[in-house]
Amino acid sequence: MRWLALIWKSLMRSKRRTLLIVGSLILSVFTVAVLQSLLTTLNAVTNNPNSSNRLVVRHKSGLTQMLPRSYEAYLRQQSEVETVCALQWFGGYYQDPRNFFANFASDETTLFQTFREEFGAAGISEAQIKDYLRDGAGCIVGESLAKKNGWKVGDVVPLTGTIFPINPRLTIRLIYKSPKPSDENVLHFHYKVLEEGVPRMKGLVGSFWVRTHRPEDIPRFIERVDRHYANSAYETLTETENAFNLAFVKMLGNIGAIIQGITAAVVVAILIVTGNTMATAIRERTTEIAVFRAMGFSASRVLGLLLFEGVLLVGVGGCLGVLVANLAAGAVRASLGMAMPFFADFAILPDTVLACLAGAMAIGLLATFIPAYAATRRPITEGLRAVG
Amino acid sequence: MNTDRFDLGGGEPIITLRDVAKSYWREALEIPVLQGIDLEIPVGAYIALMGPSGSGKTTLLNLVAGIDRPTGGSLEVCGHELNSLDDDQLAAWRNAHVGFIFQNYNLVPVLNAFENVELPLLLTGAGRGERRDRVEEALALVNLTDRMGNYPRQLSGGQEQRVAIARAIVTDPDLLVADEPTGALDAKNAEEVLALMERLNSEFQKTIVMVTHDPKAAHHAKHQIHLEKGVLDKAVEVNR
Numbered sequence: 029m030r031w032l033a034l035i036w037k038s039l040m041r042s043k044r045r046t047l048l049i050v051g052s053l054i055l056s057v058f059t060v061a062v063l064q065s066l067l068t069t070l071n072a073v074t075n076n077p078n079s080s081n082r083l084v085v086r087h088k089s090g091l092t093q094m095l096p097r098s099y100e101a102y103l104r105q106q107s108e109v110e111t112v113c114a115l116q117w118f119g120g121y122y123q124d125p126r127n128f129f130a131n132f133a134s135d136e137t138t139l140f141q142t143f144r145e146e147f148g149a150a151g152i153s154e155a156q157i158k159d160y161l162r163d164g165a166g167c168i169v170g171e172s173l174a175k176k177n178g179w180k181v182g183d184v185v186p187l188t189g190t191i192f193p194i195n196p197r198l199t200i201r202l203i204y205k206s207p208k209p210s211d212e213n214v215l216h217f218h219y220k221v222l223e224e225g226v227p228r229m230k231g232l233v234g235s236f237w238v239r240t241h242r243p244e245d246i247p248r249f250i251e252r253v254d255r256h257y258a259n260s261a262y263e264t265l266t267e268t269e270n271a272f273n274l275a276f277v278k279m280l281g282n283i284g285a286i287i288q289g290i291t292a293a294v295v296v297a298i299l300i301v302t303g304n305t306m307a308t309a310i311r312e313r314t315t316e317i318a319v320f321r322a323m324g325f326s327a328s329r330v331l332g333l334l335l336f337e338g339v340l341l342v343g344v345g346g347c348l349g350v351l352v353a354n355l356a357a358g359a360v361r362a363s364l365g366m367a368m369p370f371f372a373d374f375a376i377l378p379d380t381v382l383a384c385l386a387g388a389m390a391i392g393l394l395a396t397f398i399p400a401y402a403a404t405r406r407p408i409t410e411g412l413r414a415v416g
Numbered sequence: 417m418n419t420d421r422f423d424l425g426g427g428e429p430i431i432t433l434r435d436v437a438k439s440y441w442r443e444a445l446e447i448p449v450l451q452g453i454d455l456e457i458p459v460g461a462y463i464a465l466m467g468p469s470g471s472g473k474t475t476l477l478n479l480v481a482g483i484d485r486p487t488g489g490s491l492e493v494c495g496h497e498l499n500s501l502d503d504d505q506l507a508a509w510r511n512a513h514v515g516f517i518f519q520n521y522n523l524v525p526v527l528n529a530f531e532n533v534e535l536p537l538l539l540t541g542a543g544r545g546e547r548r549d550r551v552e553e554a555l556a557l558v559n560l561t562d563r564m565g566n567y568p569r570q571l572s573g574g575q576e577q578r579v580a581i582a583r584a585i586v587t588d589p590d591l592l593v594a595d596e597p598t599g600a601l602d603a604k605n606a607e608e609v610l611a612l613m614e615r616l617n618s619e620f621q622k623t624i625v626m627v628t629h630d631p632k633a634a635h636h637a638k639h640q641i642h643l644e645k646g647v648l649d650k651a652v653e654v655n656r
């Protein structure tokens with residue numbers, strides 16, 4: 029028998045109790061890990077480093093209002109601007125309405141330049157881009173979207189429109205890889221398909237995505253553009269891409285405060301449950317602790333053994349909780365990643381894993397230390413007298 | 417000082433008590449439990465400590481075994497002045513010198529007989545192989561080689577107590593202390609345990625101090641010491 033065996037056997041003294049603690053730890057670590065990761069994911073949406081010098085120009089009255097495409101010429105003239113890409117959310121689906129993913133009609137001539145980080149520019153060749161530019165009924169898709177549907181270059185994808193009354197049949201000309209999974213669940217096709225197929229869209233577009241040379245240019249630019257179009261028939265609202273995304277996230281309410289509140293409640297609850305269970309478990313061993321000490325185990329050694337037990341218990345629970353959370357994250361990516369692009373990036377990050385495990389350890393140490401310390405300070409004679 | 421009242425045979429003393437006292441306090445009220453205990457016990461003695469309930473037998477035994485501290489006087493046991501040892505030193509001293517036998521056996525329920533006996537050896541730095549040899553030797557001595565893998569709940573009371581005795585002797589201590597070791601056993605099992613202790617004393621020269629109520633048990637010792645209201649009353653040599 030080694031020390032570890034001794035600790036393990038002590039842990040397995042009451043299997044029901046051990047399972048109960050491990051189970052509640054799995055549940056709480058899982059909950060906290062998933063919620064915190066959700067928060068991280070949402071924060072990442074509004075804090076995308078790629079978009080630090082990008083901004084969005086749209087209609088002041090909301091996302092469903094259109095702007096004249098002619099605005100593009102004015103935007104391009106501004107000295108801060110590198111490129112402008114007209115882009116419209118198409119909202120079509122493939123085969124089944126539930127089979128939903130992000131698809132856009134966009135200006136193919138500036139798309140790759142405006143979103144060069146997202147398209148992992150290095151991975152695609154000039155020849156492939158030319159193929160797409162040449163084919164007016166062509167489209168490009170991200171690799172994970174292509175994989176999910178079993179698409180290859182050259183396949184025809186029939187899209188069914190939901191917002192616009194057209195069902196374009198698009199030929200895949202390019203499959204791109206992206207550093208972020210969410211950017212791979214996207215399809216783009218030529219803007220002309222929308223403009224020519226839908227009469228009311230003639231000369232109009234939902235948004236312009238503008239890339240400036242430097243992030244510092246953005247405030248000046250925003251101010252000038254919105255002033256220029258003030259009091260016109262189509263007033264603009266210009267904001268950074270991150271601010272634009274934030275508007276979506278804000279629709280979910282003050283989710284950060286809610287998540288932190290739930291996390292705190294879970295931590296307090298698990299601390300009480302673990303502390304209480306540990307206290308009972310150690311109290312039941314009063315006589316045994318006294319016997320160990322009579323045999324020559326010092327108080328600090330017994331304390332160490334008990335602490336190790338507690339930490340092992342929460343360690344196992346914590347690790348399993350993180351594991352379950354990771355499995356759940358994978359399921360979320362698979363099921364919701366298409367519908368809500370930011371969920372495609374949903375993952376339990378190493379920082380969250382570490383924080384959860386450290387938190388579980390701290391709870392285990394605290395919950396065990398208090399009763400264990402008290403138990404090992406008790407006189408041995410008292411422990412032997414106790415009826416255990 | 418009147419140690420000659422307690423002639424426990426010649427030989428080097430292994431236990432020397434000088435004016436030992438123990439009191440408890442209930443608020444400001446002092447409750448004396450032991451007073452003015454002077455006693456020398458030679459190596460190889462087998463003492464039955466007797467006396468009415470509440471007379472302080474367990475208290476005295478605990479002091480000798482180094483799991484309690486006196487409120488007055490001094491104890492020298494197995495060559496160490498116990499008052500001069502701190503708690504951790506005292507723990508190490510117990511591991512090296514004292515084996516405990518309890519009325520309720522106090523085996524660890526989640527460990528089997530082998531592991532229970534091995535427990536005190538974990539502190540000695542003995543390697544795995546050496547530990548196994550010594551555990552097997554101790555279990556052979558108490559005649560339980562065939563029950564090594566049994567858990568306490570799979571043993572009879574008498575077997576449990578014999579495992580506990582194996583655990584007490586596995587570190588080869590000089591002194592065995594036993595508080596009512598037969599108190600929970602029927603007559604037959606009690607006889608077996610007492611025979612075993614007698615053998616440990618005679619064959620292996622273990623010094624034994626045993627607290628007991630039972631005159632039959634006390635009869636197995638070489639000497640009987642009587643405590644009366646916290647004071648040593650008399651010592652009697654047993655004619656076995």
Ligand SMILES: Nc1ncnc2c1ncn2[C@@H]1O[C@H](COP(=O)(O)OP(=O)(O)OP(=O)(O)O)[C@@H](O)[C@H]1O
Nearest residue numbers: 440441447449467468469470471472473474475476
């Ligand atoms: N922790 C304590 N606090 C106060 N009094 C105590 C404490 N421990 C023991 N006593 C008292 O000390 C006296 C002696 O107790 P002890 O257990 O030594 O008696 P004993 O001779 O072993 O009795 P028994 O034969 O019933 O086991 C008793 O009156 C007991 O109430």
Ligand SMILES: [Mg+2]
Nearest residue numbers: 473474475595
């Ligand atoms: Mg007693």
